[in-house]
Amino acid sequence: MPDNVNVRQSDAWLDRSGPQESVVVSSRARYARNLPHVPFPMRARPAELRGVAEVVEAAVNNTGVFSSGLRVDLGDTPAVDRTYLKENLLISTEMEKGGENRFAYFSPDIRLGLMVNEEDHLRMFALEPGYQPHEALRAVIELETQLNRRLHFAYSPRYGFLTACPTNTGTGLRASVLMHLPGLAMTRKTGDIMKSMPQLGLTARGIHGENSAHLGDFFQVSNEFTLGKSEDEILQTVVTVVEQIIKGEEQARQGLYQQNRTVVEDEVWRAWGLLTNARVITSNEAVQLLSKLRFGIDQGFLKDLTHRELNRLVIDVHPGHLQYDSAEAEDSAVRDRLRAELLRRRLLKKSGEN
Amino acid sequence: MVGKIPCMSCKEKPATVKLIKMVKGTVEELRLCQECAAQNSPYQKKVSQISLDSILAGLLAEHQKAEGAGHPAEGEDLTCPTCGLPFDSYRSSLLLGCSDCYTSFEKYLQADLRKFHGSIVHRGRTPESGPELEATPPALPPPPSTPAPRRSPAEVRRRMKEAVEAENYELAAKLRDELRELETPTTSNS
Ligand SMILES: [Zn+2]
Ligand SMILES: [Zn+2]
Numbered sequence: 001m002p003d004n005v006n007v008r009q010s011d012a013w014l015d016r017s018g019p020q021e022s023v024v025v026s027s028r029a030r031y032a033r034n035l036p037h038v039p040f041p042m043r044a045r046p047a048e049l050r051g052v053a054e055v056v057e058a059a060v061n062n063t064g065v066f067s068s069g070l071r072v073d074l075g076d077t078p079a080v081d082r083t084y085l086k087e088n089l090l091i092s093t094e095m096e097k098g099g100e101n102r103f104a105y106f107s108p109d110i111r112l113g114l115m116v117n118e119e120d121h122l123r124m125f126a127l128e129p130g131y132q133p134h135e136a137l138r139a140v141i142e143l144e145t146q147l148n149r150r151l152h153f154a155y156s157p158r159y160g161f162l163t164a165c166p167t168n169t170g171t172g173l174r175a176s177v178l179m180h181l182p183g184l185a186m187t188r189k190t191g192d193i194m195k196s197m198p199q200l201g202l203t204a205r206g207i208h209g210e211n212s213a214h215l216g217d218f219f220q221v222s223n224e225f226t227l228g229k230s231e232d233e234i235l236q237t238v239v240t241v242v243e244q245i246i247k248g249e250e251q252a253r254q255g256l257y258q259q260n261r262t263v264v265e266d267e268v269w270r271a272w273g274l275l276t277n278a279r280v281i282t283s284n285e286a287v288q289l290l291s292k293l294r295f296g297i298d299q300g301f302l303k304d305l306t307h308r309e310l311n312r313l314v315i316d317v318h319p320g321h322l323q324y325d326s327a328e329a330e331d332s333a334v335r336d337r338l339r340a341e342l343l344r345r346r347l348l349k350k351s352g353e354n
Numbered sequence: 355m356v357g358k359i360p361c362m363s364c365k366e367k368p369a370t371v372k373l374i375k376m377v378k379g380t381v382e383e384l385r386l387c388q389e390c391a392a393q394n395s396p397y398q399k400k401v402s403q404i405s406l407d408s409i410l411a412g413l414l415a416e417h418q419k420a421e422g423a424g425h426p427a428e429g430e431d432l433t434c435p436t437c438g439l440p441f442d443s444y445r446s447s448l449l450l451g452c453s454d455c456y457t458s459f460e461k462y463l464q465a466d467l468r469k470f471h472g473s474i475v476h477r478g479r480t481p482e483s484g485p486e487l488e489a490t491p492p493a494l495p496p497p498p499s500t501p502a503p504r505r506s507p508a509e510v511r512r513r514m515k516e517a518v519e520a521e522n523y524e525l526a527a528k529l530r531d532e533l534r535e536l537e538t539p540t541t542s543n544s
Contacts, residue, residue, distance in 0.1 A: 034453055035453075036453050037436060037452060037453060037454060038452065038453075039436075039437045039451055039452045040437075040449070040450060040451060040452055040453075042447075042449055043437055043439060043449075043451040043452065119449070141479070144482075145482050148481055148482040149482055152481075153481055154453030155480070155481050156453075156456060156457075156476070157476070157480075158474070158475065158476060159456060159467065159474065159476055160476030160478055161476075161478075161481075162453040162456050164449050164450055165448055165449055165450070166448070166450065166463060166466050166467055166470060167448070167470045167471075169456075169467060169471075170471065170476050170477075170478055171476075171478035171479065173478065225470070225471040225472060225473075226471065226478075227467060227470070227471035227473055227474065227475075227476060228471050228472060228473020228474070228475055228476070228477060229473070229477055229478070230477050230478050230479075231478050231479060233477075234478075
């Protein structure tokens with residue numbers, strides 16, 4: 001495995017297109033697994049963490065899944081690289097903090113990933129662009145099976161796979177779909193939808209998981225329960241609701257275009273105007289405006305832009321990405337200026353409009 | 355305070371209920387006693403129903419306490435022998451120390467698992483046991499079987515609810531005591 005990590009390789013997943021990408025950014029399935037009897041990472045001593053990391057690495061090498069991919073030693077990786085990976089939606093906030101004996105592995109196409117010594121000994125995921133939840137589940141099961149042929153996982157016939165937090169016990173599965181819902185947001189329906197999530201056994205989070213706000217109308221819907229249901233049942237719960245939301249979003253957009261086309265056009269082109277003319281712009285403002293452009297793509301405005309490019313821009317305007325490009329961007333005022341430059345460069349190059 | 359104002363209807367008992375009513379487009383605020391309120395509002399439950407509900411709620415709350423949204427009995431020093439995690443630490447962080455904690459704290463964790471998932475029975479995939487693994491010992495010993503209680507807490511809880519509904523408070527109280535006994539930890543792992 002290459003020692004010289006270039007976290008830019010992890011952009012690979014953003015460069016792939018997927019089905020229904022006008023509404024769905026990505027589909028993900030993750031499994032939490034632990035080694036039996038060894039203290040969970042938050043309670044383990046350094047020697048135990050090292051032991052886990054070694055055992056897992058041996059298994060990883062043996063499967064070959066991650067060979068010629070990325071291997072990141074979080075304890076030995078600069079903060080700017082860690083933030084880059086976090087902003088690319090590939091490692092958690094917890095892993096972003098760094099720390100000895102913590103590792104992350106990614107397949108070359110960044111379709112598969114594994115975090116070692118996060119909250120659990122192993123957190124593995126499969127990530128697909130667009131709406132492909134079944135493919136993501138299939139892929140993570142395949143990865144888990146490969147690793148389980150080489151590693152024992154803590155398991156109880158009664159409670160299933162045992163995790164550090166009992167909210168993950170059982171399957172250890174989190175199936176999630178990241179959606180972009182500007183239509184529902186503009187018609188003020190997202191609030192109700194999100195409020196109904198708990199009754200449906202689901203959770204809705206923002207783009208960066210956990211407690212982040214729904215910035216830019218990105219919503220990540222995932223299952224709340226992991227025990228008492230099979231993987232297929234869990235996925236079915238998520239898929240049923242997500243498909244309704246997709247339908248709702250499509251209807252909302254259609255309604256908006258039909259009834260308020262001028263207003264919608266105006267919103268999109270104003271966003272374009274700001275994004276291509278601003279000299280200073282914060283990441284929050286940029287994401288909100290990019291969200292409007294992403295919305296405009298469907299109806300044939302902005303012919304030269306794709307959803308994929310917009311996804312990429314939404315990520316690239318994050319503070320860590322700008323700092324990765326330029327050390328100067330450590331200063332937030334400079335960063336806001338560099339962000340505005342990046343947006344003009346990228347958007348105007350893509351389009352004859354100005 | 356509301357309690358000091360006399361009921362606007364019977365003008366006797368203290369008004370304990372504030373009722374907002376729409377009368378011909380205007381909002382009217384009524385301050386009534388329980389009894390009058392029950393007669394006055396289609397939304398207000400009948401008095402007997404209210405007291406039943408509150409009794410039941412009390413019983414269930416006690417039950418939940420006993421079920422331990424999970425506290426070991428006072429003075430019981432519960433720690434996991436494998437990782438040394440005190441149960442209290444789990445209570446505050448929601449993080450267990452090792453996979454054996456599931457056995458060490460099983461009695462209390464069950465309530466949490468049920469609370470989080472609505473179930474405590476795994477129905478997902480089971481571990482792969484490939485050829486490479488056959489020589490090595492199994493992942494985790496099965497959890498020790500707890501002696502079967504005379505009646506399951508769920509069963510007692512259901513009967514208790516029925517007893518309350520039938521206004522048989524004597525039986526309900528007896529069942530509550532039985533439930534407490536069922537839930538009281540009798541072993542210590544320290
Ligand atoms: Zn009265
Ligand atoms: Zn333990």
